[in-house]
Amino acid sequence: MLGPDTAWYLVVAAFLFGIGALGVLIRRNPLIVLLSLELMLNGGNLALIAFSRHFHNGAGQIFGLTVMAVAASEVCVGLGLVVAINRKKLPLDVDRLSELRG
Amino acid sequence: MSASYLTSILIWLPVAGAILVWLLPLSRYATGALAMLFSLAEVGLWIEQAARFDFSRPGLQMEERARWFGDLGVSYHVGVYGFSVWLVGLTVVAMAAATGYGFWVGRDRPRGYFALMLLLTGATVGVFVAQDLVVFYAFFEAMLIPLYVLIGVWGGARRMDATIKFVLYTMAGSLLMLAAIVAYGLQAHTFDLVDGPASGSRWLFLGFMLAFVIKAPLFPFHGWLPDTYREAPPEVTAVLSGVIAKAGLYGMLRIAIPKFPDPASFYRTAVLALAAAALVYGSLLAFRSTDFRGVVAYSSLAQSGLIALGLFAGTDLGFDGAVLQMVAHGLVSTSLFLIAGVVERRTTTGEFRLLGGMARGRPALATLLIAVGVISLAVPGSANFAGEFLILAGVFQRAWWWAAIGAGAIVLAAMYMLRLISAVLHDARGSTVADEALDVRPGELALIAPLVAGLLLLSAWPAAISHHSFFGNSPAATVKGQFK
Amino acid sequence: MIVASAGNVVVWMVWLVAGFSCLASGVAVISFRNPFFSALALIGNLASLAVMYLLLNAEFVAAAQVLVYAGAVVVMFLFVIAYVGPRREEPWTGGPSWQTLGAVLAAGALLVEIVVAISLDAGHSLGHDGKVGPTFGSPAWIGRLFLVDHLLAFEITSVVLLIAAVGGVILGSHVRRVEPLTSEVAD
């Protein structure tokens, strides 16, 4: 295996995941939250592929592909929500959409 | 139909009846009639069972056992001993009378009402004949569901609080019992009561006892009693205090004492003290209650204390007396609560302030209430007296002061029961007692009279129960030998 | 071993570029005020990831990544952003309220833990291993794996996608108010 070994890939994935988490936590625009969510998923995906390569077992890649499918569907629903919110003329701000509380 | 199926039929006939009554879209009258038919069929079956039961043979009879969870050692195991025959008899008779009363009073939503009553019958019979801990627990809980709905839907004004409190108390107890059952079953590798070994663990004993002490209320655990008895419809209260309370006491007799001999003797004085407290406390509060049902409710608390006194005395007389008293008190409190219902139907209240002078022009009501009231205060010669006498004689052999407290309670019983009789029947006419309020109708009489007849028969021959409950000449040895 | 090391150095160089671009675009995604540019930054991120997958011999996944992910998902994103309109909002307004501080803290803690976990494990289980067969990562190999070993996962994913599609349609579609039933129809 040429180049950096798996650990490095994992470090990159971790950072990617951390940045995604930070994005989700800080940003108030639901679109950005969805995007940063995608980042976290990709972080996870990278780690999966790295391990698949490391243990040269195909399951990791299969899992990666499935994660991609799930991410796709998740975005689809997320954007559907955003469109619905927008049509209702609600403010596109996560903090102001807080009717659903105890 | 060999005898062994009889026990299962006794359980599942009312359950089937319940389903039938619930589903068939019949008129109010037809539903009631069908329900009555099932109850009376149940009584008939019990008479057949009592006839076939061979009192001279030891051990379980009419036994039926079917695998349920093989690996855990759980099996659908039902059978009857001497004393369970009598308790099943009490259940079916009292339930028939209660169902009849519901039929006579004409409860709304009849299909639901009668289905639940029949379900309650089946579950209660199940409790008394279950010989496997899991089956026992299943029926013990199954009793709770119909009661919850019956009190919650057809009850009085504050029925919801009463029901919630009732269920909370009972669930608390029976969940602990479930834990104890599971622990016992796993430890003994079988859940069967007949061949399950005796265990010495005090915690399991306390787990069981807590459920039984709440169900048959003893002194500190009777928080649910006054409200539930006041808010439930009269016939449900009658069954609750007459029959369901006996499930707790039966549990002590069938499970707590034989299966945990050492803890039972270790905690004997504590439980006796608790029972004596219930006896005195119940009598005192009954003496000062302000309404019909309050007096009878607290008197049934006192009687539960007395029966527990008999059970934990651990002597021959104590056990026989306890079983006799269970049946006698069951009949008495069922008829007393039905009479309370009769009075309340005429005067819309049970408060003594508003009652009085109902005896004039109503000889049947007066005779009935005096007869049942006098039997309930254990006038010498009545079945209750025979039961109390045996219990106190039995507990006297254990320690004389328990018997002294019991004798004191007899005098208190006389005081509160006579106060009840004269508050309702004698003195000046109460404000709610209308002149044209009718005497006891033949319909109502037809319900209460069999119970009173049963009581009189039991008063004439108490040995029918006291001598035919346990095999052989020494009930204490039979219980110690786990009914072998 | 120089030749090997030379190949190694090239791979290292490519990896460094891809890694750096990946993290940079990540930071860009979350920091741009305008969601449009964030989406574009995400495309950059995906591309750099695809390169990394190639380095890990996951050709099909890299291809899928670029085609499916970047191609379809992000395009849908851009479409929605266009539809919704690029409303700008201040990302850092109001100063670090306890929310943001907590967020940084949490993300930081998570990051540190993972890195620690990796470093801890570097010692033994993550040892360097040998060559991988040529078919590793190829579409045929992935196809066989999908239809043989992980058929169930494959089917379930399809169901998930279907559900998402239906969800998206319902949420997205403009529900016309149903006219009230005419009076003569008994209710």
Add this chain to the structure above:
Amino acid sequence: MTGGAWLCLLAPLGGTIAILLGGNRLPRVAAGWIATSSVFVAFAGAVWAFIGVRGPQPTCGALGGCFYPPPGELTTAWTWLASGHFSVGLQLLVDPLSTVMMLIVSGVGGLIVLYSIGYMHGDPEERRYFAYIAFFVFSMLLLVEGGNLLMLLVGWGLVGLSSYLLIGFWHERPSAVQAAKKAFVMNAFGDATMALAFFILIAHTGSLSFESAFNVHLSSTTQSLVALGLLGGAAAKSAQIPLQTWLPDAMEGPTPVSALIHAATMVTAGVYLIARTHPIFEQARTVELIAAGIGALTLLVAGLIALVQTDIKRVIAYSTMSQIGYMFLGVGVGAYSSGMFHLMTHAFFKALLFMTAGLAIHALSGEQDIRKMRGLGKLMPFTKWCFLAGALALVGIPPFSGFFSKDSIIASAAALGTWYGWIFWLCGVAGALLTGLYTFRLWFLVFPGEPSAFVQEHHHKEGRFGEGHWTMLVPVGVLAVLATVGGWLQWAPLWHPFTNWLAPAASTLAAAAPTNTQEYYTSAATVIAGLVGIAIAWAIYSEERVKIPYAPFAQRVLENKFYFDALYDRLFYRPAAAIATDLRIDFEEPVILQTGPDLGETTLEAGGMVRRLQTGFLRTYVLFLAFGAAAVVLAFLIAK
């Protein structure tokens, strides 16, 4: 013979059931006749049993203890109550003692029930009355014929129950209902003490039959405990000192009830109990002497209180209490047969007194205050003479029956000889004086002289003979004859068939067998005391020669019945009621009934706190998510 016993027992029960089942369809008079005939059938059964029991002749040694083969037969219907080795049958014992009591109960009872047909005529709930009175006779017979201690207790309880029902018969009157409850509770107390005594016996002998109870040798303390328990029951039932406050209030019931229950039969059950279980008492001699002491004390106290009573029935009630005091004295010292003999004669003349009082009350349509009844004799000659016969028998003037039976009791007290023997003798003689005084105070106040305005206005003729329906006059006549000649059955020094008859069942103790000389001087003393009493009464009430001695303190004490009522009320009733009410208000409602709702509230509050965590902000949820994840990874790291 045993057939007679069963017939005697079950006839009244049959009568009760017939009347109950008859219900409203039965005409009122028919109910009366059913009850009366059933009691007379019982009397016939009693006679049959009496004849059957005469059996073997006594071999009599010197005066006193005669040795008999123990006649008397136990018949068992079925085992009433059985548990393990303890079993009690529904047994009847027919022996001399029980046959005497059966004769008295069913004989006098029959006459009184006949009398109550006339007395209760016109009462709307007559049927209920006759059902109760027949049930009473049944329970009294069960008590008397009971073949073992438990059957005796069963009869004991049922008698208490029927006395409750009959005292509270006119249930519109709160005082009657109150009196009924008081009577029943006091009797219940007696039952409880007896039950405790039986528990001791069961614990030691494992059975409640008479022979096992009499032949068991317990330690002296347990033996006296058993005897004390029995004495408690006897004192409660026979209204002796500690438990006597219920008897005067029991006068709220109809007069025949007072006559039957509170004079002739029920109140003497205590005496019968001591006579029946005399071996137990003999083994606990001190308790037996306590019984005698109680008897002596009661006869004095009751005699004194009777002096100030103004209600005719209460005067007679206190005299009953005092006469039973005599009987307790008799059986207490050991002279069982003379105690029982006095019981028999007392049944005759006390029932006579009550019934003549009933005639007077009936004639004055319910008036019972003797101060208003002056000069009734002129209008009701028959009642006057019968009352006089009863009064003379009560005081013990020869040849009336009281003289024969009362004197032998006091003589046996003298025969005891010890210091307390002589105290009992003195009490007996003083009691005779008091009896003379209060009886003839009643006589001189009510009958002689000119009819007072009240009497003239209220008096009305009744029935063909003017003084009452024939069913009332016949029993009074019969009893007047019995009160007069009843005593000749036995005069201790000369002939004593009654003692011989009772010897096998309850032979007189040697210590209490009086010699002839003691008999003579005792009789002389009591007769003189009686005459002195009459003279004082004549002086004060008839001729007003002497003013009533002015003793305000004594007057108040007597009128308040030595404050027993107030004492018991403050000592037992009020504390019990107070404790019960406090329990209900301070402990039951706040603690027991509140634990459920309190638990409910605490869980609700806990729920409230958790609710605030749900802020609705997406980012807080994700934050928790992140922290959670971090924590999990940390846990794994630590776990590694």
